[in-house]
Amino acid sequence: MKNIQSVPFSDEVDLLSYEIFSGLTEEELLSLTQSMSCTLHKRNNILYHEGSRINGAYIVIKGILKIYKTGFDGKEQIIRFAKDGDLIGFRSVVSDELACTTSKVVNDAVLCYLPSEVLTSLIKVNPEFAMSLMKLTCRELGESNKFLTDIAQKTVRERLAEVLLLLMDTFDLDEDCTLQISLTREELANMVGTATESVIRLLSEFKADKLIELNGRKIKLINIPKLIKIGNVYI
């Protein structure tokens, strides 16, 4: 298919530089490198669907993916984004359950596939790796619980401000304070947990209040302290 291309595993990719692999030995790293295959995935390509069986995880070498759940009426709820250095899909591998999320490419991505057996044997052989994987999961759990509370208790306005700041933290701003990632209004709504129209209206309000500037999908944050205040975000 056109949307997935096999790409050579570049020697330049230094697995050790990924936090998650920092505990591996030379040999483990070598055998890992050999068992991995890299592919280039185009925007909108779906890596795996919620409910499907996964036989491995993916390491994001480059690019951005959104990880989302599909609600009862088909509406997406974005759980998180994955970017360079992130590991995705291992939750299902470890818990031995069907995928509970869908992963879709937002910005063209280079991914390395890590077969289930390789992952589990690494966990069993290298306690340090097991520990860092566990840390990763625990952090994710903490974040998920935090966001759960926010969605339950904050207003849409507060959550939108918070989401903008979250995107700033995750993807940084460029020199002129514009969010490096550009999402559709619908995608923003699917993060915030609201209707697309509400996001559109609130973004206009934020713009009128001189908190942000809008240029198509590019969002420039011009009053971050105020956004922090609106979002009730503690730092």
Next chain:
Amino acid sequence: MKNIQSVPFSDEVDLLSYEIFSGLTEEELLSLTQSMSCTLHKRNNILYHEGSRINGAYIVIKGILKIYKTGFDGKEQIIRFAKDGDLIGFRSVVSDELACTTSKVVNDAVLCYLPSEVLTSLIKVNPEFAMSLMKLTCRELGESNKFLTDIAQKTVRERLAEVLLLLMDTFDLDEDCTLQISLTREELANMVGTATESVIRLLSEFKADKLIELNGRKIKLINIPKLIKIGNVYI
């Protein structure tokens, strides 16, 4: 203090029967038993507060605790309950972060304390234990993400029905279909993520619609299929 009493580690407590310890060897189990101290905690006793440093985890031998986060305005959001056989507080131990939730006793509980060093050394020594702990965390993460989506997309009415079914799954019904756990309306609201008054009104509606019967804090489920339908709960 009066609310916490030390109790002897009963020989009758069979750690192996707890799923999480099923992978331990005889000796590991023995040393674990020796390093653990058991305490009795009365209702409303707080085990640890959100934001505090935890130096160990607890195994629930008996009783029920609620694990919750406190939102910006002081409102509780109940993340989950812990009951016999559950391990709590290990997330913070593993991720080496401050506690991101508060744990409070709902039904008087006997707990065994598991110091941080014991837990981490077990993880490093026994890959099977590491794996089952990881599975546990991954399952929790899956549930948290599911509930996040529900709160973001379902109505309060749907969520209340879902929560009643969740309580049924977690704590079972007694012979006459009454939920074994009794919570205040406020606690239900703190699970559903809504105002106490809304829960009160909706419970009355459910009662009028002959889905449940109310007797103080005791809730009897008399039309479960309909509750499943209302809550959009797939089984």
Next chain:
DNA sequence: ATAAAAAAGTGATAAATGTCATAATTTGCA
């Protein structure tokens, strides 16, 4: 380059839910 599709934007309106005030009832403790 252009047509079709998707996304963004806007207004009107409806529905869901929260808030506040207050009364009745239950619970827990001294």
Next chain:
DNA sequence: TGCAAATTATGACATTTATCACTTTTTTAT
């Protein structure tokens, strides 16, 4: 047991947010 405190209950009302219908603008694919 009895009383204070907490919880439950209910009504009136305000507010937030979703929905629908439609137009304009932007993006995408041929």
